[in-house]
Amino acid sequence: MATTPKHDERIATMTFASVYPHYLTKVEKKGRTREELLQVIEWLTGFDEHKLQELIEQNVTFQEFFQQAKLNPNAQLITGVICGYRVEEIENPLTQQVRYLDKLVDELAKGRKMEKIVRA
Template sequence: MTTTPEHDARIATMTFSSVYPHYITKVEKKGRTKEELHQVIKWLTGFNDSKLQELIAKKATFKIFFEEAKLNSNVEKIKGVICGYRIENIETSLTKQVRYLDKLVDELAKGRKIEKILRT
C-alpha cells in the first residue's frame, strides 16, 4: 500500500511534541512506563533523554526529528501493519520512519517484552 503525497506532507509537518503525550498516555494506560517508552525511542533514534527533551521544546517536526536521528541498524526488522499500512511496503522514507516509531510504541503498549521490541 502506498501513501499519498498529502499524507506524507502531513506527517512531515506534524510535530513530535504534539504526538509524544499520546505515546505516553497509550503506554501508561497499558501499565508500561515513560522510561520504557524512552528506551524504545532511544533504540530507534539514538536520542538520549536530553536530546529528546530538546526536540520536544523546540517543537521539531517529524522531518527534523528523523533528520537528526541515527536509526538503529536493525530497523529493517520492524515489520507488520500500523495505521492501515504495511511498514515494509511504505515507499516514502520519512513516513516509514514515523511508522517504525508508531509500531514500536504499539508493541510496547500491547505488552510485548522489551527484548523483542528492540529486536535483540
C-alpha cells in the same frame, strides 16, 4: 496500501511534541512506563532523554526529528501493520520511519517483551 503525497506531507510537518504525549498516554494506560517508552525511542533514534526533551521544547517536525536521528541499523526488522499500512512496504523513507516509531510504541503498549521490541 500506498501512502499519498498529501499523507506524507502531513506526517513530515507534524511536530513530535504534539504526538509524544499520546505515545506516553498509550503506553501508561497499558501499564508500561515512561522509561520504557524512552528506551524504545532511544533504540530507534539514538536520542537520549535529554536530547528528546530538547527536541520537544524546540517543537521540531517529524522531518527535522528524523533528520537528526541516527536510525538503528536493525530498524528494517520492524514489520507489520500500523495505521492500515504495512511498514515494510511504505516507500517514503520519512513516513516509514515515523511508522516504525508508531509500531514500536504499539508493541510496547500491547505488552510485548522489550527484547522483542528492540529486535535483540
